[in-house]
Amino acid sequence: MDEILEVLEKDSRITPEEIAKMLRKKPAAIKEAIRRFEKEGVILKYKTVINRDILKQEEPTVRALIEVNITPQKDVGFDRISERIYSFPEVTSCYLISGTYDLLVVVEGRNLQAVSSFVAEKLSCLENVRGTTTHFLLKKYKEDGVILKHKEENKRINISY
Amino acid sequence: MKNIISKKVEIMQPSGIRAFFDLVLGMKDVISLGVGEPDFVTPWPIREAGIYSLEQGFTSYTSNKGLYKLRMEISRFLKKCHNLDYSPEDEILITVGVSEGVDLVLRSIINPGDKVLIPVPSYVSYGPVTELAGGVPVFIDTRKDGFKLTPESLKRHMDKRPKAIILNYPSNPTGVSYTKKELSEFNKILLKNKIICISDEVYADLTYDFEHTPFATLPGAKSNTVYLDGFSKSYAMTGWRVGFACGPKEIIAAMTKIHQYTIMCVPITSQMAACEALVTGRKSVEEMKREYRRRRELIVGGLNELGFVCSMPEGAFYAFPSLKKLGMKSMEFSRELLQKQKVAVVPGTAFGKDYDDYIRISYASSLENLKEALSRMRIFLKNR
Numbered sequence: 001m002d003e004i005l006e007v008l009e010k011d012s013r014i015t016p017e018e019i020a021k022m023l024r025k026k027p028a029a030i031k032e033a034i035r036r037f038e039k040e041g042v043i044l045k046y047k048t049v050i051n052r053d054i055l056k057q058e059e060p061t062v063r064a065l066i067e068v069n070i071t072p073q074k075d076v077g078f079d080r081i082s083e084r085i086y087s088f089p090e091v092t093s094c095y096l097i098s099g100t101y102d103l104l105v106v107v108e109g110r111n112l113q114a115v116s117s118f119v120a121e122k123l124s125c126l127e128n129v130r131g132t133t134t135h136f137l138l139k140k141y142k143e144d145g146v147i148l149k150h151k152e153e154n155k156r157i158n159i160s161y
Numbered sequence: 162m163k164n165i166i167s168k169k170v171e172i173m174q175p176s177g178i179r180a181f182f183d184l185v186l187g188m189k190d191v192i193s194l195g196v197g198e199p200d201f202v203t204p205w206p207i208r209e210a211g212i213y214s215l216e217q218g219f220t221s222y223t224s225n226k227g228l229y230k231l232r233m234e235i236s237r238f239l240k241k242c243h244n245l246d247y248s249p250e251d252e253i254l255i256t257v258g259v260s261e262g263v264d265l266v267l268r269s270i271i272n273p274g275d276k277v278l279i280p281v282p283s284y285v286s287y288g289p290v291t292e293l294a295g296g297v298p299v300f301i302d303t304r305k306d307g308f309k310l311t312p313e314s315l316k317r318h319m320d321k322r323p324k325a326i327i328l329n330y331p332s333n334p335t336g337v338s339y340t341k342k343e344l345s346e347f348n349k350i351l352l353k354n355k356i357i358c359i360s361d362e363v364y365a366d367l368t369y370d371f372e373h374t375p376f377a378t379l380p381g382a383k384s385n386t387v388y389l390d391g392f393s394k395s396y397a398m399t400g401w402r403v404g405f406a407c408g409p410k411e412i413i414a415a416m417t418k419i420h421q422y423t424i425m426c427v428p429i430t431s432q433m434a435a436c437e438a439l440v441t442g443r444k445s446v447e448e449m450k451r452e453y454r455r456r457r458e459l460i461v462g463g464l465n466e467l468g469f470v471c472s473m474p475e476g477a478f479y480a481f482p483s484l485k486k487l488g489m490k491s492m493e494f495s496r497e498l499l500q501k502q503k504v505a506v507v508p509g510t511a512f513g514k515d516y517d518d519y520i521r522i523s524y525a526s527s528l529e530n531l532k533e534a535l536s537r538m539r540i541f542l543k544n545r
C-alpha cells in the first residue's frame with residue numbers, strides 16, 4: 001500500500017504539508033496523489049471514530065447483526081436483492097458470506113422496537129428473502145481495529161538513556 | 162560513611178544529569194522527547210506468549226546460556242537475515258539486555274590498564290563499565306566529522322595500542338550509522354592491529370537510508386567481533402530485559418562464566434516471549450520502522466526550521482541537534498524548556514562533558530506529541 005494511504009488511514013486529519021515533510025516529497029505531489037486516490041475511489045471517505053458509549057446525553061442506538069437467507073436470481077445472482085437490502089438507510093453494513101446463510105446485514109435503529117419492525121416489516125417481506133435470524137449486539141469491544149474501552153498507553157518513565 | 166564505598170565506584174562520574182532527570186520525573190503533563198525506548202507497547206502476540214508461559218508453569222531457572230530454543234531461533238534468524246553462522250551450542254549467550262552484554266565482554270577480555278576505544282558522544286555506560294572492568298577508556302571525539310568515526314581518526318589512535326573498540330551503530334545518542342563500505346575500512350584497521358570489536362547493534366532494525374551491515378559479516382571480522390543485539394528496540398521489549406551476545410566460543414565461554422555467577426540466567430518469561438518475537442514479530446518491526454522514519458523527517462525538518470542545526474540521522478530514534486546558533490548551553494536550554502513549556506529533552510552533557518552545545522531528542526513519541534513539542538519549542542524560542 002502507498003505510504004500516503006498508510007499515514008491517512010491512521011489519521012485522516014493530517015495535512016498534505018505534514019505528509020510531504022514526513023515522506024520527503026513536495027506538498028503539491030501529495031495533494032495530487034490524494035486527489036487521484038479520491039478520484040479512483042481508493043479513498044472513499046474521511047471518517048471520525050466516535051465512542052458513543054461516552055456520549056451520555058445522546059439516546060443510545062441499538063444494533064443488530066442479521067443473518068439473511070436469500071434466493072439468488074438468474075443472471076444477477078445475489079447482487080440485485082442485496083442492493084435492495086443495503087439501500088435501506090437502517091443498514092450500516094452488508095456482506096455476502098459463505099456458510100449456512102447468505103448475507104450478513106448490520107442494522108442500526110433508535111431502539112429494539114425500531115430494529116424489530118425494520119426486520120419484520122421491511123426485510124423479511126422482501127421477495128427472495130427466505131428467512132432471517134436477528135442477533136442484537138450487547139457490547140462493543142473493538143471495532144475496525146480500534147479498541148473502544150481505553151487507549152492503551154506505554155507506561156514508560158519520562159526520561160531515560 | 163567514609164571508607165565504605167569502594168574507590169572504584171566512588172570515582173565514577175556521579176552523572177551531573179541526575180538532578181535534571183529527577184526534575185523531569187517530578188513533573189506532570191510533560192511532553193517528553195527524552196525517552197530512550199519505543200513508545201509502542203510490546204506487540205500483543207509477544208505479551209500473550211509471556212502470559213501463556215506463566216499459565217503453563219514456566220517459572221524456573223533456565224540454563225545459564227539461556228533457553229536452547231531461543232538460542233536456536235536467534236541462530237536461525239542470523240543465518241536467514243545476514244548469512245551469519247553462530248552455533249546455538251557455544252557461540253550465543255542470552256543476556257539481560259545489551260547492557261549486560263557490554264559489561265560481560267569487557268570483564269572477559271580486559272586486563273588492568275588495557276585501553277578501550279570509544280567513539281563519542283556515546284551511550285552513557287561504555288566509559289564507566291570499562292573503568293569498572295579495570296580498563297582505560299580512550300575517547301575518540303567525532304564532532305568535526307559529523308559524529309562519525311573515520312578511518313583516519315581510528316588510525317590516529319592505533320599508537321595507543323588499544324585492546325578493543327566499542328562500536329555502536331545506529332548510535333545512541335546521535336542516530337549516526339555506517340554503510341558497509343565505511344565499516345570495511347574500520348575492519349581492515351582493526352584486523353591489522355588485532356583489536357577486538359565490541360559491536361552494539363541494538364538499533365540495527367531501525368536503519369532508514371541503507372541496509373544495516375552487522376560487523377561480524379565483514380571479511381575476517383567474525384573471529385574478532387562480539388556481536389551484541391537485543392529485543393528492546395526492535396520489538397518494543399525494553400522492560401523484558403533480553404539481549405544476546407554472539408562471538409568466538411572462547412569469549413562467549415568466558416562471558417558465560419561471569420554471567421552464571423552474577424545473573425544465573427535471564428528470566429524465563431522474558432526468554433519465552435522473546436522466542437515468540439522472533440517467530441511472529443517481524444511484521445511489526447517493518448511497520449514500526451516506517452512509522453519512525455516518517456517521524457524522523459518531521460522532527461528533523463522541524464528542528465532545522467526552528468534554528469537548531471540538525472543533520473539527518475541514519476538510524477535509531479534520536480536526533481542530536483546543535484544549539485550553537487541559538488547561543489545556549491545544553492543544561493540551561495533543557496531546564497528552561499522544561500520549566501517554561503514542559504517539554505523534556507536530554508542535555509548533551511549526559512553523553513560526555515564536551516557536548517554542552519547539543520541536546521538529544523528522541524522521536525520515539527507519537528506524531529501528535531512531536532508536533533505539539535515542536536510548536537511549544539517555537540513559542541519557547543520566540544519568547545526567549
